[in-house]
Amino acid sequence: MAEIRVRFAPSPTGFLHVGNARTALFNWLFARQHNGVFILRIEDTDVARSAQKYETMLKEELQWLGLNWDEGPDIGGPYGPYRQSLRLPIYNDYTQRLLQEEKAYYCFCSPQQLEKERKEDLAAGRIPIYSGRCRHIPRQEAEQRVASGEKAAIRLKTPPKGTVSYRDLVRGQLNFDLKLIGDPILVRSSGLPAYNYAVVIDDALMKISHVIRGEDHISNTPRQLLVYQALGLAPPKFAHLSLVMGKDGARLSKRHGATAVAEFKRQGILASALFNYLALLGWAPPEGQEVLSREEIVTLFDLTRVSRSSAIFDYNKLYWLNRQHLKRLSPQEKARHAYPFLKQAKLLPEAMTTAHWQWLAKAVDCLVEGVNCLADLPREFGLFFEFSANSLNEEALAILKAKGALKVIRIFARKISKYGRFDYERFVAITREIRDETGAKGRELYHPLRVALTARASGLELDKFIPLVEGGSRLDFPRPIKNCAQRVAELLEYFC
Numbered sequence: 461m462a463e464i465r466v467r468f469a470p471s472p473t474g475f476l477h478v479g480n481a482r483t484a485l486f487n488w489l490f491a492r493q494h495n496g497v498f499i500l501r502i503e504d505t506d507v508a509r510s511a512q513k514y515e516t517m518l519k520e521e522l523q524w525l526g527l528n529w530d531e532g533p534d535i536g537g538p539y540g541p542y543r544q545s546l547r548l549p550i551y552n553d554y555t556q557r558l559l560q561e562e563k564a565y566y567c568f569c570s571p572q573q574l575e576k577e578r579k580e581d582l583a584a585g586r587i588p589i590y591s592g593r594c595r596h597i598p599r600q601e602a603e604q605r606v607a608s609g610e611k612a613a614i615r616l617k618t619p620p621k622g623t624v625s626y627r628d629l630v631r632g633q634l635n636f637d638l639k640l641i642g643d644p645i646l647v648r649s650s651g652l653p654a655y656n657y658a659v660v661i662d663d664a665l666m667k668i669s670h671v672i673r674g675e676d677h678i679s680n681t682p683r684q685l686l687v688y689q690a691l692g693l694a695p696p697k698f699a700h701l702s703l704v705m706g707k708d709g710a711r712l713s714k715r716h717g718a719t720a721v722a723e724f725k726r727q728g729i730l731a732s733a734l735f736n737y738l739a740l741l742g743w744a745p746p747e748g749q750e751v752l753s754r755e756e757i758v759t760l761f762d763l764t765r766v767s768r769s770s771a772i773f774d775y776n777k778l779y780w781l782n783r784q785h786l787k788r789l790s791p792q793e794k795a796r797h798a799y800p801f802l803k804q805a806k807l808l809p810e811a812m813t814t815a816h817w818q819w820l821a822k823a824v825d826c827l828v829e830g831v832n833c834l835a836d837l838p839r840e841f842g843l844f845f846e847f848s849a850n851s852l853n854e855e856a857l858a859i860l861k862a863k864g865a866l867k868v869i870r871i872f873a874r875k876i877s878k879y880g881r882f883d884y885e886r887f888v889a890i891t892r893e894i895r896d897e898t899g900a901k902g903r904e905l906y907h908p909l910r911v912a913l914t915a916r917a918s919g920l921e922l923d924k925f926i927p928l929v930e931g932g933s934r935l936d937f938p939r940p941i942k943n944c945a946q947r948v949a950e951l952l953e954y955f956c
Contacts (some may be wrong), residue, residue: 464496472515475720479704500532553818566612589642613648629699636682728834731777733782741771778830791821805838849954855917865908
């Protein structure tokens with residue numbers, strides 16, 4: 461088999477959308493599985509909309525996902541440059557050849573004329589296709605008009621009838637009637653190449669073996685095949701992926717929620733989880749397993765198992781996968797991932813000591829299973845940092861109003877004050893003493909103590925909570941943590 465060479469060729473005109481990220485991922489997987497080459501090519505001929513900031517972000521997000529490229533604008537390669545704006549002389553050489561061979565021609569139609577033709581076609585119930593009015597202008601006359609300064613686009617001459625066919629690796633045999641294509645523009649009157657022209661030359665010269673892209677490019681394929689034919693170049697194999705849709709069946713957009721890779725990164729979705737989820741959009745592993753590592757996906761991926769049906773983006777499924785990937789991390793890894801979100805919320809210091817990191821690892825390990833993404837952690841950490849006796853909810857207040865509740869708390873406060881350092885073992889001993897003194901047990905005993913310590917009616921088990929609060933109270937945080945004795949005293953002062 462010839463060397464597998466695939467490419468991801470985005471335009472730097474906006475954020476990296478999950479649909480494009482999925483396309484990049486499938487190309488990367490196909491290359492890695494076949495020991496091939498994954499190429500990053502920047503298609504920046506849309507000068508008005510292209511921006512360096514988008515290109516920078518795009519590269520950062522691909523790298524964050526782990527989609528490293530083997531050739532590209534920043535690392536070079538044997539078939540560069542890998543930026544379309546630097547390849548204009550290459551396109552021009554091919555254009556001159558097509559003009560000389562009379563496989564292409566100058567088109568002097570104004571935008572107004574083309575729009576008039578389009579409206580006439582639509583009014584007559586016809587598919588809008590260029591009439592070919594400039595096709596028969598003698599080449600010498602056309603060249604003279606261009607030399608005199610008249611603006612002109614360049615169009616490809618296509619056969620008047622017949623079909624263009626190819627076998628799609630996802631969709632099978634596809635056929636296109638030439639009568640519905642017309643003469644596509646190769647070069648705009650601005651001198652910049654059209655997408656369907658530049659991409660053919662780039663893919664051919666970069667020896668791309670497979671073009672894996674979204675199904676919105678299916679209509680481009682016959683035009684590109686005609687360019688390959690006119691230039692005498694061998695086309696690659698094509699595979700068109702279904703589009704990523706929202707649950708309502710509409711194409712995924714911002715109204716469905718986050719759609720950019722950067723947004724999921726800001727939410728605290730792990731790169732491994734998003735990688736895993738994107739791989740499952742339109743592809744299913746043979747054993748039905750869903751929680752997969754990057755290495756497992758590379759091994760199992762099979763382009764022939766990619767579905768023709770639309771891929772539905774399910775945010776709940778992504779959050780579930782994120783929780784599964786978080787579970788796979790060690791406590792120390794969880795802490796490293798959580799730290800930026802908690803620091804941004806001004807809960808953790810800039811300079812973390814070993815003791816801070818040890819405390820954080822234990823705290824995150826206890827709380828992370830309750831969140832969809834790491835950006836939710838600051839809210840959960842309020843359990844440690846936001847104790848306030850005057851902000852109890854109705855359920856907690858109802859517990860305190862129960863008969864004997866405040867008596868239990870008063871006895872607990874008196875006994876806990878005897879200890880310089882408090883821990884869970886002492887908590888267990890004290891609760892036994894209170895039970896013997898008052899007869900309170902079960903809910904009557906433990907629910908009032910939970911409210912006194914946490915200001916909540918439910919939550920983290922006290923055998924985990926007490927060591928974290930006591931340990932945290934001895935560390936320097938931007939917002940100090942109150943220890944158990946301080947919490948109980950504050951609550952009694954407020955309610956008594």
